[in-house]
Amino acid sequence: MRLLFLCTGNSCRSQMAEGFARALAPPGLVVASAGTHPSSVHPLAVQVMHEAGVDISAQRSKGLDAVALAEADVVVTLCGDADERCPVLPRKCRRHHWPISDPALLSGDAATVLQGFRSVRDQLAARVRLLVFSLGEGGALVNSIEPIHDAGFMKFQCEELVLPNGVHCSLKIIRHPGAACVVPLLPDGQVVLIRQYRHAAGGYILEAPAGKLDGGETPESCALREIEEEAGLSAGKLHRLGPIFTTPGFTDEVIHLFAATQLQRVPARPEHDEIIETVEMPLATALELARSGEICDGKTLCALWRVEQELRAGSLRP
Numbered sequence: 001m002r003l004l005f006l007c008t009g010n011s012c013r014s015q016m017a018e019g020f021a022r023a024l025a026p027p028g029l030v031v032a033s034a035g036t037h038p039s040s041v042h043p044l045a046v047q048v049m050h051e052a053g054v055d056i057s058a059q060r061s062k063g064l065d066a067v068a069l070a071e072a073d074v075v076v077t078l079c080g081d082a083d084e085r086c087p088v089l090p091r092k093c094r095r096h097h098w099p100i101s102d103p104a105l106l107s108g109d110a111a112t113v114l115q116g117f118r119s120v121r122d123q124l125a126a127r128v129r130l131l132v133f134s135l136g137e138g139g140a141l142v143n144s145i146e147p148i149h150d151a152g153f154m155k156f157q158c159e160e161l162v163l164p165n166g167v168h169c170s171l172k173i174i175r176h177p178g179a180a181c182v183v184p185l186l187p188d189g190q191v192v193l194i195r196q197y198r199h200a201a202g203g204y205i206l207e208a209p210a211g212k213l214d215g216g217e218t219p220e221s222c223a224l225r226e227i228e229e230e231a232g233l234s235a236g237k238l239h240r241l242g243p244i245f246t247t248p249g250f251t252d253e254v255i256h257l258f259a260a261t262q263l264q265r266v267p268a269r270p271e272h273d274e275i276i277e278t279v280e281m282p283l284a285t286a287l288e289l290a291r292s293g294e295i296c297d298g299k300t301l302c303a304l305w306r307v308e309q310e311l312r313a314g315s316l317r318p
Contacts, residue, residue: 001135002030002071007078010035010061012045012104014078016121019049019056020128029135033059034067042104048117052125074135094254097240098127099315140164153177153212176253180222181210181299183241183307184233184260185318190280191307192231192263193300197275206279206289207297208304210255219256227260229269231278236262239316241306244299257303259316283308 003021005014010033018033025031038061049056069075074094079102100123106116141162148156155175162168184192193206209230213222220238227233241257270276281289286304289295295304310316 001028001073001139002032002068003074003076003135004067004069004072005033005076005078006035008036009039009104011039011042012102012117013100013120013124015041015045015056015059015061016049017076017078017124017128018059019054020125021132023054024129024132026132029132032067034062034064036064038063044103044114044117048114048121051118052121076131094243095240096131096242099313100124148172172250174251174253176251177213178219178253179210179212179255180219180226180258181208181255181303182223182227182238182258182260183208183303184227184231184235184263185307185316186263186280187318189283189318191283191286191304192233193279193281193286194230195277195279205297206295207300210299223256223258223260228266229271230274230276232266232268233260234264234266235260236264239310241303241310244302246298255299257299257306259307259310261318283311
């Protein structure tokens with residue numbers, strides 16, 4: 001398991017995050033950090049980490065060319081620049097964005113700046129602790145894989161495992177290429193959802209445009225394609241809202257959530273078996289429909305909730 005922290009200068013936040021992750025890392029977790037424009041490790045970052053009992057004085061700033069991005073399992077971006085400039089990652093790489101303020105930009109007297117570094121350090125300590133805990137202590141050992149059915153983009157198989165606690169078991173797994181889900185956000189703050197017939201769900205449901213990743217397709221490309229095909233909208237900008245596992249008890253499907261802005265109308269291109277109509281409504285109305293149970297699609301609930309969060313934080317604007 002390889003964990004990578006990215007920010008602009010690889011000077012403060014990513015260095016502190018790397019230090020905490022190294023201190024907490026279980027066996028098998030490889031930790032690194034890098035910057036889009038690396039500079040040098042900030043002396044106050046070293047100082048406040050020393051106060052917390054973690055020595056990062058030997059760490060050095062590195063560029064993206066110095067880390068094995070293609071081998072990363074988890075990437076955490078710590079600023080907007082790193083989030084925007086982060087290159088295409090392996091499809092199964094988990095990606096997180098922590099919008100934590102850069103303490104190097106603080107102004108004021110020495111005591112105020114030092115306290116700012118301590119505040120950022122403490123935020124990172126809490127987040128890194130939860131992240132490392134979620135990564136566990138290594139994966140299962142797969143002894144054998146028995147194919148059950150190949151459904152094209154989905155594969156059904158039985159896997160004989162030795163779990164991290166030493167228990168032997170047999171699991172039936174659906175391997176899935178992943179998907180993207182996108183909430184189009186209009187300039188007036190309204191969202192665009194679709195009313196689509198879903199036979200498995202027993203009728204029509206309200207949901208955000210979404211679809212599976214085609215071979216070699218990035219989540220971003222998939223999101224852009226789906227809102228054109230299903231909602232008749234072209235997006236000038238995509239905002240990452242994070243990934244979700246759909247049902248991790250039996251499938252590895254990950255849905256990458258996005259919001260789309262700077263929208264323009266284009267001809268919709270639904271598939272022959274898709275019955276779709278678009279519905280525009282204020283975000284507050286969509287959230288009320290979610291609260292009342294009228295919107296019950298899981299990916300859409302998560303995406304709407306994340307849009308509301310980002311709007312409140314000022315990280316997203318219509």
